Every structure is written in structure tokens, then in C-alpha cells.
Amino acid sequence: MSALPYAARATGLVGSVIDSSTSLLHKQTHDIVRFAMGSPAAEAVPSQILSAIAADELARPDAYDYAATEGDPPLHAALLETLRGTSDETTADRLTVTAGGMQGLDLFCKIFVDPGDLVVVESPTYTNGSATALSYGAELLEVPVDDDGMIVDDLPKLLDGRRPKAIYTIPTFQNPSGATLSLARRHQLLELARSWGSMVIDDDPYGLLRFAGDPLQTLRELGAGDPLVFSVRTFSKIVAPGLRVGWVDADPELQQLLINAKQAMDTCTNLPAQRLLAGFLSGGHLEDHLVRQRAEYRLRKEAMHAALTEHFGDIARWTDPEGGFFLWVTLENGVDTQELFEVALAEGVAFIPGPAFSPSGRFSDAFRVCFASTTPDRIQEGVTRLRRAVDKLAAN
Amino acid sequence: MSALPYAARATGLVGSVIDSSTSLLHKQTHDIVRFAMGSPAAEAVPSQILSAIAADELARPDAYDYAATEGDPPLHAALLETLRGTSDETTADRLTVTAGGMQGLDLFCKIFVDPGDLVVVESPTYTNGSATALSYGAELLEVPVDDDGMIVDDLPKLLDGRRPKAIYTIPTFQNPSGATLSLARRHQLLELARSWGSMVIDDDPYGLLRFAGDPLQTLRELGAGDPLVFSVRTFSKIVAPGLRVGWVDADPELQQLLINAKQAMDTCTNLPAQRLLAGFLSGGHLEDHLVRQRAEYRLRKEAMHAALTEHFGDIARWTDPEGGFFLWVTLENGVDTQELFEVALAEGVAFIPGPAFSPSGRFSDAFRVCFASTTPDRIQEGVTRLRRAVDKLAAN
The missing domain is CATH 3.90.1150.10 (Aspartate Aminotransferase, domain 1)
Known part of the structure; x- marks a missing residue:
């Protein structure tokens, strides 16, 4: 038919x-x-706050132009300031604004995943995260999750001598299990990744939404600038998903590639939402x-x-x-x-x-x-x- | 290093x-x-009009949620109505809202382009259009452009017996040459594509911005529902690029695949901009x-x-x-x-x-x-x- x-x-x-x-x-x-x-x-x-910001920001004619592909400067600056002193503190040359966390994953795969590459995912895992890896031809290896997150101990056995191109994890309040990767396993995962030369995709959309227990250091922080760690973040869960704004925190050497790859995806992230978020952050509302x-x-x-x-x-x-x-x-x-x-x-x-x-x-x-x-x-x-x-x- | x-x-x-x-x-x-x-x-x-629409639309709490991946219903409906009677008139099951025209091209390549596939492009052509095909492993064949657009006569000779997976054209006021594919060449291009079973990517961001001469039928219209024709459109040039909203008009059989592929790109198109555009269209401003x-x-x-x-x-x-x-x-x-x-x-x-x-x-x-x-x-x-x-x- x-x-x-x-x-x-x-x-x-x-x-x-x-x-x-x-x-x-x-x-x-x-x-x-x-x-x-x-x-x-x-x-x-926070629709009332966002709407009040919109009344100022979206009346400006320049709020509707193409944005810089790496992110609109006011948002870039406000985000760096917001992250200062947190487990995700970073520098301008590591930060690229994306169309939500999902695009961060798509960017990673577009840049790194070749057909046949092995990508480790948690089992269960985030559907669209594994789908984007599949769309670039990845082979997926599922590693079970328990109450302490991915069972990292199982990883070498399941790999059976193969080296993964990347290990994809949602370490904190994982989607869909809600489990959090323990501190010991975070260290262990980074060590294994280093020994194999595998990239670690640290997808952490929910970390700021902790309502019980003590915060753990992010993989980004534990990695301390390790170029193997590629961190994906988003405003979708902490502010609003419909804005489609997130960011990637990655080795500075990757920024130009991220810009090039993003230009061949959507040119830039929508500017009105970047302006709303810049106002939200710099207004101290977060x-x-x-x-x-x-x-x-x-x-x-x-x-x-x-x-x-x-x-x-x-x-x-x-x-x-x-x-x-x-x-x-x-x-x-x-x-x-x-x-x-x-x-x-x-x-x-x-x-x-x-x-x-x-x-x-x-x-x-x-x-x-x-x-x-x-x-x-x-x-x-x-x-x-x-x-x-x-x-x-x-x-x- | x-x-x-x-x-x-x-x-x-x-x-x-x-x-x-x-x-x-x-x-x-x-x-x-x-x-x-x-x-x-x-x-x-039209920042004043958009800003006035924002005052109403962005005060609604539901303006910041995930949107339906195929497009927010008010924009979908307003767009169908706006296109009625034009050379791009279409039906709901053919229409998928995208993050600008660029994402329409990325979606096409994600769905159809496998490594080594031959994709015909105009020479010169839109940089990011050819870049997205390259990012999925396409081999590109450049076909020269003259004052009547792509020199379709040269195509068979340049192909030298190979069949292209897709022919990528910007038929009207081409980027970067400004040339418009003549009506005769539009027919010829569609005939050749049919004879080879090649898809035609009809990327037409500028067609509504004609200030001289007579309008030509779009490839979409000339194709009259031919599933080979994949049309990419955008609000970037006719309203504002920073909104990052466009659409794809394609065979209904493709819509679920477009939705799946887009979910693994950016989940959905940002909702505030879709609401602004729905208001702009339904208010009769276009x-x-x-x-x-x-x-x-x-x-x-x-x-x-x-x-x-x-x-x-x-x-x-x-x-x-x-x-x-x-x-x-x-x-x-x-x-x-x-x-x-x-x-x-x-x-x-x-x-x-x-x-x-x-x-x-x-x-x-x-x-x-x-x-x-x-x-x-x-x-x-x-x-x-x-x-x-x-x-x-x-x-x-």
C-alpha cells in the first residue's frame, strides 16, 4: 500500500x-x-511570574531574532550565576543552551554515536534517550537498576569484553524507576568509564527536586572536568517543559562541534523562552x-x-x-x-x-x-x- | 592534547x-x-502584535506544558485555515509542526538517510541543509544553479547511472542565489524523481515573500499528494526566526514516524511560540x-x-x-x-x-x-x- x-x-x-x-x-x-x-x-x-517577565521582555523587538547557537548571552550569564556554588557550577566555555534535555542527548549521539557503537543504558531507562541512540545506529546494552540505581557491578560481566562507546545514566531520581545511583556506584562508574575510555552521559533533570535525604555530588562534579563526562540538564522539570530550554555542560573542546551540530538541527534555541528564563533566574525566582x-x-x-x-x-x-x-x-x-x-x-x-x-x-x-x-x-x-x-x- | x-x-x-x-x-x-x-x-x-498576544496567551498556566508532538491544536487548526486556498493548502494528517524549517530537514534525514545514500543538492545550496544530510552519512552530489534554479537537465549526466535517495531543492528565491526554479523545471524535476523513485525535499521558506513577477505553483501543489514530495515550511522568514516554529507537509503515512523521530530530538516544539503564532494567524495578521x-x-x-x-x-x-x-x-x-x-x-x-x-x-x-x-x-x-x-x- x-x-x-x-x-x-x-x-x-x-x-x-x-x-x-x-x-x-x-x-x-x-x-x-x-x-x-x-x-x-x-x-x-510559575506562569504568573513568567507572564510578568513576558510583558517586558517580549515587547522588545530583538526578542524574536535568531539567537546565538550556544545560547542567548543574558541566559548564559544568568545560568552561570545560578549554578555558582552548586554541584553543577561551571564555566561559559563548557555551557551550551539546548532545546530541552532531549536535544542534549540528540547532540551527544549526533557527534559521537556511529552505527554499531555499543551504548550502555539502564534497564528500565528513559524511552526517548534510548530512541535517539538507536536512531544513530547504536546497539544498546541494558543494565539492571535496583534501589541504588544502575547495578554497576554487573556491567563488566554484561559487556563480556566489549568496550562501550558511551554509558547513559540518569543518576538521580531516575526515569522511570525513581532510584538514585549511590555515591559508591558513581565513583565506580567513573572509574570503569575511564578504564574503558567510554563517555558518560550524565542526564540529571530531577536532581534539584530532592524532598528527602541528602544531596549527592553530581557525576559532573565527581568527574571534575573529566572530558569523558557529558552532562545534560534541563529547565523542563524545575520550571516548565513547554519552554524547551536546557543545557549541556561538556568539555570546552566540544563547544564548537556542539554549535555546528545544533545548527544542523534547529539553528538555535527559541529566543522568547530564553529571555523568559533569563528574567526568571536573574530575578532570583528559582x-x-x-x-x-x-x-x-x-x-x-x-x-x-x-x-x-x-x-x-x-x-x-x-x-x-x-x-x-x-x-x-x-x-x-x-x-x-x-x-x-x-x-x-x-x-x-x-x-x-x-x-x-x-x-x-x-x-x-x-x-x-x-x-x-x-x-x-x-x-x-x-x-x-x-x-x-x-x-x-x-x-x- | x-x-x-x-x-x-x-x-x-x-x-x-x-x-x-x-x-x-x-x-x-x-x-x-x-x-x-x-x-x-x-x-x-511584528513584535508589538506578538507582545499583545503574549499578554493574553502567556498568562494561561497551560501555555508552558509539553505540547502535542505533532503540534499544538490551536496552531495546527489556524495554520490549516491560513493555508486554505493557497498553493500550500493541506490536511491535518499531512501537517507536523517543527522547530523551524531546519528541523524539518533534520527529520527527513533522520527518517530516510542512511550512511552512503546519495542526496542531490543545489550548487550553491543552504549550508545547514547539506550539513544535516552529511551528519547522517549522506554522500552529496552538487548540481549547478542558474537564473532558473537547479539545472535539472544536468542531473542525469551528473548522476551517471546512480539513483539518488533524495533531491534537495529550495525552489523559490533560493538560498543563497535568489534564483527561482522555473515551472518547466519543476515538472521535469518531479518526473525525474518519479522515474528514479527518489524523494524530493521541497524546502520553501521564502515563497510568500514575492515582491515581483507571478507566483509559481509549489512542488507540493504540482506533486498533488505524491508521497515522494516532502515539503518543509517555516515561520522564520515570514514572521520571526527566534520563535523556532515551522512545519512539514508530508504523506500521512509518515506522520507517526515524524512524531516518533521528533520525540527523540526535542520532544515537542516550544509551546509559548506556538500560542503566539496561533494568535497571530487566527487574528488575521499574516x-x-x-x-x-x-x-x-x-x-x-x-x-x-x-x-x-x-x-x-x-x-x-x-x-x-x-x-x-x-x-x-x-x-x-x-x-x-x-x-x-x-x-x-x-x-x-x-x-x-x-x-x-x-x-x-x-x-x-x-x-x-x-x-x-x-x-x-x-x-x-x-x-x-x-x-x-x-x-x-x-x-x-
């Missing part, structure tokens, strides 16, 4: 579960409790905003835990993240979570089935829920619906 | 001339007449805006022609575009335009040297000037400076 002369590349195979899920979601018109998307709560987005977000997300995670204990205590186990957005639930009653998805949607609740987070389709007994975007009473309602869906499916 | 374990891919080699040029430009602090960048005139950007732009750009092109005739009549020839942004000047006195670049910058005028527009580095006797972003009196001043630079270089 296809009139296309060429097979299109299956760049998004891994994402297909999410794609069909979100496509179904868009078509749903009735009330749905949305645990699926990894967005900040709508009420947690820290207050994070304090409020952390407090709210802690309440929501506790609400999710309480609801799961009440409704799923007999048939599932789940993770206990100290920050971020996500919980990972594993069912122990044999229900397939991809089959569960449509039944749950009919009951009025959405989540992402486990196989979407594994290039090889593991985790059909598990699913991801985002607790951050839903109020505590809606969380209770959503988990109640979810249990009803599980029971319906199990009864069939 | 490099501590990187892997050779990074030279994704932006073609862009390096422009990169170093724009980087030099950013460092210049004195008054420069800027013929280099292909941006709309700052005063031609047509008035285009009428004003066309009139102004006609004056500027005439100013550029007059200045060139006065200062370069004895040593150069140039093209006569009926719309768009660019003129292509060929020097006949042996001056190398890459050498000229720094001398000209010291004199206070910037342009892009010819070799930046050729993957094989042709056109060292030529350069591109953008007449659209500079007022007529500044154009006169810039061309005066440019002649001074040529004379200085020739005297050395």
Missing part, C-alpha cells in the same frame, strides 16, 4: 508504546487521572520556586505511597524515591501492564506500561506513575481506579 | 565558514552593516504583515541593486531575485571572498563567503548578501564599505 520508495527508519520503535498511549490520551475526552506524562503540576509552573515544588512533590509522593499501600499492598511492590517525579510499580499477580493500559484508560486513569522503558521490551509486569502532576486527592482517586482496572482484567 | 577518547563526527564541516564568521561577528563591538545573517529586518518583525514585508523588501532589493551597480558594476555580476532575502554576487577580479571576509569586517560590513554554500568548497569568487535585514541607506553604506575592502585586498 505504501507509495514511499524507501523504508523509513524505525527511529521511534521504543517509543511506540508511549506514542500510542499519548495518542489515545489526546483522543480521550472524559475525565482522566493522568499519571502518564512526566510534566510538572500545572499549578507548579530558589523560592524550588522550595515550594519540593514541599508539594513530597506531599504527592506520600499520597501516592499511601494510596498504593491501601489498594495495591496485596499485589504489588513499588519504589521509594527521595525526589523527582516518578514511582515504579511492579505487579506480582501476573497482569500484563500493556493489556492493562486500555482497561485503565476506560476506568479513567493513565500510566506508562513498563515495556516502553526497555529497548528489548522487558517489564511487562511493571509500570511508571508520575506523582508530580496530580493533586493528592486525585492521586487517591486514580489509584482506586487503577486497582479496579487490574481486578477487571484479572477477572477476564 | 585532546583528552576525548573518540573522534567526534565532523557534522558541521560545511558550516565552519559561517560558524567562524558569526562567531567573529558576535565579538565585533563596532558598527557593522550586517548582510550576513538571513533574518527578517528587526523592524519587520496577510497584512506580508503585504508590508513584500513592499519593504522590494525597496531594499532595489537599493542593493542600485548600490551594486554604482560600486561593483566594473568588477562583478549579481542575481535579480523576485522575492526572498538574498542576492548572490560573483566577483570577476580574482579576489577570494574568504580572504575578503576579514578585511570587510574590519571595514564594517559582513557577508557570507561563497564556499560556505558548497560542500566541496566551490564559489571562492562569490558571496551571499542578505538585503532584507538592512535599511536602504545602510545598504548603500555597506556596499560602499565592501568595495573599499575589495580594493584594499586587491592592492595587497
Whole structure:
């Protein structure tokens, strides 16, 4: 039936579960409790502050021109200042502004990944992160995750003598598991990477959203300028995802290549959002905003835990993240979570089935829920619906 | 000296001339007449209208969330309505919103271009367009351009029996030459593409900016739904480049692949700019805006022609575009335009040297000037400076 002369590349195979899920979601018109998307709560987005900044910044005619590809200077400067004294403090020649964290991953792959290269990913991992590596022809190796993040001890055995081009990790409040890579494993991962000459993609979108426990040094900080460490950051989770602004912190030698590669992707990051963020940072709004977000997300995670204990205590186990957005639930009653998805949607609740987070389709007994975007009473309602869906499916 | 374990891919080699040029430009602090960048005139950007729309749209908390990957519904709908009755009229299932036209090209290459594939480009061509094909491993074949656009007659001979995966053309007011592909050649190009089963990338950012002559049917319209034709459009030149919003018009069968591929690039296009554009289109501002732009750009092109005739009549020839942004000047006195670049910058005028527009580095006797972003009196001043630079270089 296809009139296309060429097979299109299956760049998004891994994402297909999410794609069909979100496509179904868009078509749903009735009330749905949305645990699926990894967005900040709508009420947690500082839209009033951003709108007030817009009134000044977007009235300026120069707010709509092409931006410098490495980032608009006011944002570049405000970001450096914001990061000063943190575990992500850096210098101008290491910093490139991107269209969200996702583009940071795409840039890495465009520059470094050749067809057939081996890239290590966590299992489960971020769907679109592994999809972009696949789109450049990478072969993926999945390494299991436990409560302390990637099981780094397993890595040499799984590699079986091969050297990975890159190791992709979300070290803090991992997507989708919520697990955090322990300090010991962070050191161990960097040592192994050095011994193999492998790049480390340090993707840390949630690190600033810690609501319990003590902060850990980032891989970037532990790497202390090691050119092997390529750090990807974003404003998507800490301010607002729709702005599509993030940054890459990488060896200065890479900056011109990042600029060249980005020019052949989208020329530059949209300027109005860069201006809004520059105003947000230089106005000193970020820290207050994070304090409020952390407090709210802690309440929501506790609400999710309480609801799961009440409704799923007999048939599932789940993770206990100290920050971020996500919980990972594993069912122990044999229900397939991809089959569960449509039944749950009919009951009025959405989540992402486990196989979407594994290039090889593991985790059909598990699913991801985002607790951050839903109020505590809606969380209770959503988990109640979810249990009803599980029971319906199990009864069939 | 490099501590990187892997050779990074030279994704932006073609862009390096422009990169170093724009980087030099950013460092210049004195008054420069800027013929280099292909941006709309700052005063031609409807910033007051956009700012007024922002006051409403960006006060809404939902303006900062992830957008649907295929495009925010209000923009999708307003764009379909705007295109109705034009040579680019289309349907929802063919339309995918992108981060500018550049991302449309990146999406095409991510989906279709495999290492070693042959991609035909015009010579000269748009630097970042050929760079993105190179970044996916394409081999490029350059086909010369004359006053009627790509010399399609030369194509079979240059191919020498090979079948191209894709033919990349900017048919209208081409970047950088300003030439327009004639109607006869449009038909001929489509016929050849069909005979070879080659995709046609129809990149048309300037078509709506015609200030002289009669409009031609777009390749999209002539193709009449042919799945071989992949059309790339953008708001960058007709509204504002910093918004980073464009669209792709392609076979409906491709839409899910485009969504998957885009999710592994930047997740979605920034939502605030989509809301601003939806308001701009549905408020009926585009047509008035285009009428004003066309009139102004006609004056500027005439100013550029007059200045060139006065200062370069004895040593150069140039093209006569009926719309768009660019003129292509060929020097006949042996001056190398890459050498000229720094001398000209010291004199206070910037342009892009010819070799930046050729993957094989042709056109060292030529350069591109953008007449659209500079007022007529500044154009006169810039061309005066440019002649001074040529004379200085020739005297050395």
C-alpha cells in the first residue's frame, strides 16, 4: 500500500508504546487521572511570574531574532550565576543552551554515536534517550537498576569484553524507576568509564527536586572536568517543559562541534523562552520556586505511597524515591501492564506500561506513575481506579 | 592534547565558514552593516502584535506544558485555515509542526538517510541543509544553479547511472542565489524523481515573500499528494526566526514516524511560540504583515541593486531575485571572498563567503548578501564599505 520508495527508519520503535498511549490520551475526552506524562503540576509552573517577565521582555523587538547557537548571552550569564556554588557550577566555555534535555542527548549521539557503537543504558531507562541512540545506529546494552540505581557491578560481566562507546545514566531520581545511583556506584562508574575510555552521559533533570535525604555530588562534579563526562540538564522539570530550554555542560573542546551540530538541527534555541528564563533566574525566582515544588512533590509522593499501600499492598511492590517525579510499580499477580493500559484508560486513569522503558521490551509486569502532576486527592482517586482496572482484567 | 577518547563526527564541516564568521561577528563591538545573517529586518518583525498576544496567551498556566508532538491544536487548526486556498493548502494528517524549517530537514534525514545514500543538492545550496544530510552519512552530489534554479537537465549526466535517495531543492528565491526554479523545471524535476523513485525535499521558506513577477505553483501543489514530495515550511522568514516554529507537509503515512523521530530530538516544539503564532494567524495578521514585508523588501532589493551597480558594476555580476532575502554576487577580479571576509569586517560590513554554500568548497569568487535585514541607506553604506575592502585586498 505504501507509495514511499524507501523504508523509513524505525527511529521511534521504543517509543511506540508511549506514542500510542499519548495518542489515545489526546483522543480521550472524559475525565482522566493522568499519571502518564512526566510534566510538572500545572499549578507548579510559575506562569504568573513568567507572564510578568513576558510583558517586558517580549515587547522588545530583538526578542524574536535568531539567537546565538550556544545560547542567548543574558541566559548564559544568568545560568552561570545560578549554578555558582552548586554541584553543577561551571564555566561559559563548557555551557551550551539546548532545546530541552532531549536535544542534549540528540547532540551527544549526533557527534559521537556511529552505527554499531555499543551504548550502555539502564534497564528500565528513559524511552526517548534510548530512541535517539538507536536512531544513530547504536546497539544498546541494558543494565539492571535496583534501589541504588544502575547495578554497576554487573556491567563488566554484561559487556563480556566489549568496550562501550558511551554509558547513559540518569543518576538521580531516575526515569522511570525513581532510584538514585549511590555515591559508591558513581565513583565506580567513573572509574570503569575511564578504564574503558567510554563517555558518560550524565542526564540529571530531577536532581534539584530532592524532598528527602541528602544531596549527592553530581557525576559532573565527581568527574571534575573529566572530558569523558557529558552532562545534560534541563529547565523542563524545575520550571516548565513547554519552554524547551536546557543545557549541556561538556568539555570546552566540544563547544564548537556542539554549535555546528545544533545548527544542523534547529539553528538555535527559541529566543522568547530564553529571555523568559533569563528574567526568571536573574530575578532570583528559582530558589523560592524550588522550595515550594519540593514541599508539594513530597506531599504527592506520600499520597501516592499511601494510596498504593491501601489498594495495591496485596499485589504489588513499588519504589521509594527521595525526589523527582516518578514511582515504579511492579505487579506480582501476573497482569500484563500493556493489556492493562486500555482497561485503565476506560476506568479513567493513565500510566506508562513498563515495556516502553526497555529497548528489548522487558517489564511487562511493571509500570511508571508520575506523582508530580496530580493533586493528592486525585492521586487517591486514580489509584482506586487503577486497582479496579487490574481486578477487571484479572477477572477476564 | 585532546583528552576525548573518540573522534567526534565532523557534522558541521560545511558550516565552519559561517560558524567562524558569526562567531567573529558576535565579538565585533563596532558598527557593522550586517548582510550576513538571513533574518527578517528587526523592524519587520511584528513584535508589538506578538507582545499583545503574549499578554493574553502567556498568562494561561497551560501555555508552558509539553505540547502535542505533532503540534499544538490551536496552531495546527489556524495554520490549516491560513493555508486554505493557497498553493500550500493541506490536511491535518499531512501537517507536523517543527522547530523551524531546519528541523524539518533534520527529520527527513533522520527518517530516510542512511550512511552512503546519495542526496542531490543545489550548487550553491543552504549550508545547514547539506550539513544535516552529511551528519547522517549522506554522500552529496552538487548540481549547478542558474537564473532558473537547479539545472535539472544536468542531473542525469551528473548522476551517471546512480539513483539518488533524495533531491534537495529550495525552489523559490533560493538560498543563497535568489534564483527561482522555473515551472518547466519543476515538472521535469518531479518526473525525474518519479522515474528514479527518489524523494524530493521541497524546502520553501521564502515563497510568500514575492515582491515581483507571478507566483509559481509549489512542488507540493504540482506533486498533488505524491508521497515522494516532502515539503518543509517555516515561520522564520515570514514572521520571526527566534520563535523556532515551522512545519512539514508530508504523506500521512509518515506522520507517526515524524512524531516518533521528533520525540527523540526535542520532544515537542516550544509551546509559548506556538500560542503566539496561533494568535497571530487566527487574528488575521499574516496577510497584512506580508503585504508590508513584500513592499519593504522590494525597496531594499532595489537599493542593493542600485548600490551594486554604482560600486561593483566594473568588477562583478549579481542575481535579480523576485522575492526572498538574498542576492548572490560573483566577483570577476580574482579576489577570494574568504580572504575578503576579514578585511570587510574590519571595514564594517559582513557577508557570507561563497564556499560556505558548497560542500566541496566551490564559489571562492562569490558571496551571499542578505538585503532584507538592512535599511536602504545602510545598504548603500555597506556596499560602499565592501568595495573599499575589495580594493584594499586587491592592492595587497
